[in-house]
Amino acid sequence: DVKVTQSSRYLVKRTGEKVFLECVQDMDHENMFWYRQDPGLGLRLIYFSYDVKMKEKGDIPEGYSVSREKKERFSLILESASTNQTSMYLCATTAQGGVRSSYEQYFGPGTRLTVT
Amino acid sequence: GESVGLHLPTLSVQEGDNSIINCAYSNSASDYFIWYKQESGKGPQFIIDIRSNMDKRQGQRVTVLLNKTVKHLSLQIAATQPGDSAVYFCAESIYNAGNMLTFGGGTRLMVKP
Numbered sequence: 001d002v003k004v005t006q007s008s009r010y011l012v013k014r015t016g017e018k019v020f021l022e023c024v025q026d027m028d029h030e031n032m033f034w035y036r037q038d039p040g041l042g043l044r045l046i047y048f049s050y051d052v053k054m055k056e057k058g059d060i061p062e063g064y065s066v067s068r069e070k071k072e073r074f075s076l077i078l079e080s081a082s083t084n085q086t087s088m089y090l091c092a093t094t095a096q097g098g099v100r101s102s103y104e105q106y107f108g109p110g111t112r113l114t115v116t
Numbered sequence: 117g118e119s120v121g122l123h124l125p126t127l128s129v130q131e132g133d134n135s136i137i138n139c140a141y142s143n144s145a146s147d148y149f150i151w152y153k154q155e156s157g158k159g160p161q162f163i164i165d166i167r168s169n170m171d172k173r174q175g176q177r178v179t180v181l182l183n184k185t186v187k188h189l190s191l192q193i194a195a196t197q198p199g200d201s202a203v204y205f206c207a208e209s210i211y212n213a214g215n216m217l218t219f220g221g222g223t224r225l226m227v228k229p
Contacts, residue, residue, distance in 0.1 A: 004159070035219075040125070042205060043160070043219040090159055104150065105217060107159030 003027070004093055004108035012114045019078040021111050023091030030095060032074035033058075033105065034066060037088040049074055081115045088112050128226045135193040137223045139206035142187060146208040150217065151180060151191045155202045163191070163204075193225075201227045 007022035023032065031050055035043040035058075045058030047066040055066050063085060067075040074093075078085055089112075092105040129135045141149070147168035152160035166173045166180045166189075173180050179192040189206050203224050207217040 040221050042221040043207075045216070048216075092159075104162045104165065105160075107152075107161070109157070109159050 004091060004106050006089075006091055006108040006111050008111050009109060010112050010114075012116065013078075013081050014116055015082060017078075017081050017115075019081050019113065019115075021076040021078075021089055021091075021113070023074045023076070023093075023108055024072055025074075025091075025093040025106070026072065027093065027095070027106075028071065029093040029106075030071070031093060032068065033092040033094075034064075034074065034076045035090045035092065036060070036085075037090055037110070043090065046076065081113075083115050086113060086115045125221070126224045126226065128228060129196050131196060131198060131227050131229050133196055135191075135196045135200065135225055135227075137191045137193075137204050137225065139189040139191075139220050140187060141189060141206070141208045141220075143208060143210075143218070144187065145210055146218075148209045149180070149182060149189050150207045150209075151178075151189075152205045152207065152219075153200075153202045154205065154222070160205060196225075196227050198227050198229060201225055 004025045013019050033048040034046045037043050044060050046064050047058050049055045049068040052068055052071050065077045088110050090110045091108040094105045150165040151163040153163050154160040164175045164178050164180050166182050171182050177194045181190045193200055203222045205219050205222045207219045209217050
């Protein structure tokens with residue numbers, strides 16, 4: 001089974017703090033994604049990465065950055081946390097496309113971040 | 117921009133009844149669709165997927181129906197059980213464009229005993 005882990009389940013930070021959210025997967029998947037989930041808005045893509053040291057902006061990258069130094073690890077960084085970044089953050093991973101018949105994304109359990 | 121949406125934000129059903137969760141999509145270029153289930157405190161889990169060359173696909177107790185004419189997707193759950201209580205998301209993608217998914221807002225399914 002694919003296992004996607006996130007460093008924290010719950011996190012409380014103050015406005016202006018730098019925040020690191022870590023995601024690790026054990027299936028050697030090429031693609032990794034960071035989403036935020038807010039009531040009524042579903043999952044919105046922040047950033048994604050197709051390979052080590054590669055990153056692409058998603059739909060809502062403002063206020064965030066990412067780092068992919070190793071294939072199994074994808075970090076989401078909030079340079080200066082703000083209250084509107086209070087949300088559930090979900091990491092996902094999937095293998096490279098092509099011969100795969102499915103683009104199923106495997107999700108971690110989520111990190112609920114509160115910025116006060 | 118293009119988006120995926122849901123008609124009903126909350127659906128309440130009696131245990132043992134069948135459930136139908138609906139989803140409307142607006143991107144006519146989308147050709148791949150997935151349903152996810154998210155239980156409280158967990159990340160979304162894959163339920164079933166369907167490509168646009170099909171209009172129906174069945175899994176264990178679940179069926180996905182795709183109507184490309186009206187851009188409508190539905191998830192049918194047979195003999196709904198308390199363990200089916202969760203939020204269900206549909207997601208759309210363009211299959212050959214990579215692994216990008218656009219998610220809908222979600223529908224909460226509540227199963228009454």
